Amino acid sequence: MQSTESSQAAANNKDQVLSQPTPAYDSILELAPYQTGKPVEELTREYGVSDVVKLASNENPMGCSPYVTLAITEQLGQLARYPDGNGYYLKQGIADFTGINIECITLGNGSNDLLDILARSFVGAHDAVVYSQYAFVVYSMVTKMQGATGIEVPAQRFSHDLAAMGQAVADNANTKMVFIANPNNPTGTQLERADLREFIASLPSSVLVVLDEAYIEYSPKSNNRALLDEFDNVVIVRTFSKAYGLAGLRIGYALSSAPVADLLNRIRQPFNVSRIGLAAAAASLADQDFIEQVRLTNEEQMRWLEKQFDTLGLGFVNSHANFIMVEIDDAADIYQALLEQGVIVRPLASYGLPNWLRITVGLAEDNMRLIDTLQSILTND
Numbered sequence: 001m002q003s004t005e006s007s008q009a010a011a012n013n014k015d016q017v018l019s020q021p022t023p024a025y026d027s028i029l030e031l032a033p034y035q036t037g038k039p040v041e042e043l044t045r046e047y048g049v050s051d052v053v054k055l056a057s058n059e060n061p062m063g064c065s066p067y068v069t070l071a072i073t074e075q076l077g078q079l080a081r082y083p084d085g086n087g088y089y090l091k092q093g094i095a096d097f098t099g100i101n102i103e104c105i106t107l108g109n110g111s112n113d114l115l116d117i118l119a120r121s122f123v124g125a126h127d128a129v130v131y132s133q134y135a136f137v138v139y140s141m142v143t144k145m146q147g148a149t150g151i152e153v154p155a156q157r158f159s160h161d162l163a164a165m166g167q168a169v170a171d172n173a174n175t176k177m178v179f180i181a182n183p184n185n186p187t188g189t190q191l192e193r194a195d196l197r198e199f200i201a202s203l204p205s206s207v208l209v210v211l212d213e214a215y216i217e218y219s220p221k222s223n224n225r226a227l228l229d230e231f232d233n234v235v236i237v238r239t240f241s242k243a244y245g246l247a248g249l250r251i252g253y254a255l256s257s258a259p260v261a262d263l264l265n266r267i268r269q270p271f272n273v274s275r276i277g278l279a280a281a282a283a284s285l286a287d288q289d290f291i292e293q294v295r296l297t298n299e300e301q302m303r304w305l306e307k308q309f310d311t312l313g314l315g316f317v318n319s320h321a322n323f324i325m326v327e328i329d330d331a332a333d334i335y336q337a338l339l340e341q342g343v344i345v346r347p348l349a350s351y352g353l354p355n356w357l358r359i360t361v362g363l364a365e366d367n368m369r370l371i372d373t374l375q376s377i378l379t380n381d
């Protein structure tokens with residue numbers, strides 16, 4: 001048989017494939033890399049647009065508390081030193097703010113870090129994890145990373161169907177964890193406390209319920225801190241990335257029973273929150289006046305956007321967070337057309353919502369720019 005260069009290359013390739021390291025679990029092969037909102041710098045590079053409005057990652061357009069700058073400046077002479085691995089001052093601030101004991105708190109490098117730590121601490125390859133269709137994508141990611149079985153329960157009017165989720169737990173005796181986002185990203189829906197309470201009470205106490213409250217500051221009614229007093233199998237995860245305006249610093253926290261926090265703190269990397277992150281988060285937590293301003297501004301702008309969508313004849317899902325999901329034909333084309341005019345929003349095809357865009361509520365001028373651009377695209381102006 002004649003051996004050509006290309007057949008030799010193919011043979012080498014085959015050897016390479018066979019000798020490649022394989023992932024710990026086949027489920028890792030099902031993972032797609034997390035799709036982030038397009039960075040402003042990338043858009044400028046690709047399309048040469050300079051005046052970019054980013055409404056794609058649910059960041060706070062008002063920035064963060066002015067006290068953060070001072071707190072960060074105070075740390076600048078200490079950068080050669082590791083941070084406090086226990087994050088004592090930040091935890092003390094969180095303990096005072098939430099009325100929970102310091103040994104019930106775990107800090108994370110953003111709340112995604114905590115979702116990962118939770119899965120690594122409690123979920124093994126033979127376990128199942130229950131979450132809702134259209135819920136935050138990281139729940140299925142951390143489940144698959146553990147080689148566990150993800151059970152996605154169909155949503156009900158874009159929200160968690162708690163009855164069906166309870167049934168899924170009952171049908172799968174190996175369920176170890178349930179993830180619930182309240183309010184949910186990307187749909188913005190919110191669950192009633194009484195329904196949530198009833199759901200948790202109906203589950204075996206060996207099932208850990210993770211309540212993700214990333215957007216809680218925008219919707220104080222979604223605050224389910226009280227459930228921690230009643231249930232040892234509840235964990236609440238929060239972040240400084242959204243209303244606190246510190247997404248670039250990566251800080252989140254989990255509230256749980258002390259034994260759960262003890263486990264999480266064993267799995268957590270020793271210095272998972274930076275010195276600057278700790279100082280900034282503590283300073284921003286102390287400035288609740290800023291958070292109130294953020295909440296009011298978001299609410300006012302949300303109402304304005306809803307009116308505009310009504311006028312444009314676009315459907316939307318009522319949102320309790322700082323973003324809104326809008327129904328639009330040819331969403332992928334509209335997303336692209338908006339991009340080319342310097343407005344970044346979030347397409348939702350990867351969530352199985354190809355006819356929807358998720359739009360973060362911006363400042364008044366950002367929202368006006370969005371609506372003007374959208375209107376001109378829709379009317380072919």
Ligand SMILES: Cc1ncc(COP(=O)(O)O)c(C=O)c1O
Pocket residue numbers: 057058109110111112113136181184185212214238239240241247250251252
């Ligand atoms: C529901 C929800 N949970 C968690 C996160 C993670 O945020 P971070 O890791 O920045 O704290 C996000 C971010 O988009 C989110 O929407």
